[in-house]
Amino acid sequence: MIFIYGSGAFLEKIHDLIREKNIIIRGGLWVVLILSIELITGFLLQKLIGVCPWDYTGSSPYALFGLIRIDYIPYWFVLGLIFEKIHDFLDAFMGKLKMTLD
Numbered sequence: 001m002i003f004i005y006g007s008g009a010f011l012e013k014i015h016d017l018i019r020e021k022n023i024i025i026r027g028g029l030w031v032v033l034i035l036s037i038e039l040i041t042g043f044l045l046q047k048l049i050g051v052c053p054w055d056y057t058g059s060s061p062y063a064l065f066g067l068i069r070i071d072y073i074p075y076w077f078v079l080g081l082i083f084e085k086i087h088d089f090l091d092a093f094m095g096k097l098k099m100t101l102d
Helices: 002-018 023-049 070-101
Strands: none
Touching: 002 023, 002 070, 023 070
8 A cells, every 4th residue: 555655755746736726726726636545546556465555346336447436536636735735835945944954
């Protein structure tokens, strides 16, 4: 799982590119990206090791392929925007830390 969650580091560049966009566009993009990552990595895990840790099969009528749940869209929308705030905080913190150490 560390490789899946570690891939979030690549999303920093996307945040930098969409920073000035409308909140609806940004949140919608986070939904698409998070669901895509969840779907692709879940599919790969099923093929490679035969199981996906977040198997939603039978848990909801909104589950697709047992790998993603479309009823989670509002949560991913908000979480993506929260991640932006965390990214901004960490950038500012690291900048201050670097200035302190210089």
